[in-house]
Amino acid sequence: MEWILLVIMGLVAGTFGSLLGLGGGLIVVPALIMLGSQFDSLAYTPPQVAAGTSLFVMIFTGISSTLSYLKQKTVDYKSAFLFFVGIAPGTVLGVIASRFVDTELFFLYFGLFMLVVVGSLFLRGNLRQGSGMSKGVTRSYIDETGERQTYGYRPSVAISLSVFIGFVSSLFGVGGGALVVPVMIVLFGFPARTAVATSMLVIFLSAVSGSVSHLVAGHIAWLYALALIPGAWFGGQLGAWMNRKLSSAMLVHVLRVMFLLLALRFVYQGITGSGL
Template structure:
């Protein structure tokens, strides 16, 4: 029964995660935290939840990246630039997790994703931050409808933000997409489809680095990871397919709704527990 539950969680989490560029951790982590309140899964600690989630996201990231490569929506140049910061940050974040207990982890994680949802809610009211074309990276992307987007950023700022994203990824086991996607959309003017695909591309190496640290700390439940991986691989393919079919506004709306629901639930669990 445990394996069936975890396979279902893996498919659902990876489908949603790949669709919105989060890697599935934003669903896997709260799902495992909820299961930890049940007798069968009571041995799960926040550290093991995060470590196991990050390990399974290696396969979500790989599956999604291979699929997005076919659709040619990955911005490789930006992805490698951001990885300069997110790589070291993810390793540091994995060590920070060791200091948290279950209740404080739930509250901090819930507040974090509610903050992200708030950023997306007010997105329509925010004016794009200006960027100097002669001082940063300027790129263009033409979507399936023939619409061309121009976006860009300062590489130094991009690396610094990516470091923070990597740090939070290692702490919460979410792959970093929950922060990197809205950052790319709001600050760097990325089209949502490109932000999502590039985020999934970044999740692969970031998850590997974080997982190595968590494995060394003994924070991976291998049996649960093996149950989650098949679902993560299948779900990633489903998410990529849906991403190519939905409009950009639809993806952002789904992202906001999921974050608000999960964030409120986690804060409630942390306080009530």
């Protein structure tokens, strides 16, 4: 029963992660930690191992959803690879930092990070697409009204922000999509669909980089990863399909409530030092 739950969890995380450009780690990391405390047949998963396992699983979510988005021609792959220039060293720094963060501090920091994610989800429906930066890289596209629009960014700014995003994604095992998507839309003027699709390619690249670092550190639970991967793969494709066909307003609302409750719980545990 417990292993079936892991497969379902992978499917849910992959679907929501692909649909919203979040990657799914915000579901996998807390679930792995909590499942170990609820079922005797599942060993307790330390936060660092939960983060490493989550990143490894996100490789498959990322490549599955990215392939689907590439077919939809909504991925700005040149920008994704540029952002990866900053994300790669950031993921290494995140793994190093994870060795010095104890369980209570991890709960507290993870909870605070999730509050930031909740805030981004509340703002997401009201995010106004920026015009991008006038100097540096520029892209153009045809919007829904048939008019040509442009967006852009300065490579130095994009890479600097990517270092921080990579650090956060590796430390918490969440992929960084909650930060990538708002940055792309508000600062760089990306259209929403392109931001989500490009975010999944960025998440895939950062997951590969972060997983290598976590693998060296011994932070991957292989049995749990194997149970999560099938659901994550199909969830990545399902989320990309839903992004194209369905409104995500209700799903975003559900995620807001779920993440808020989880965030408050982790912050409380981090402050009080109470167990799960």
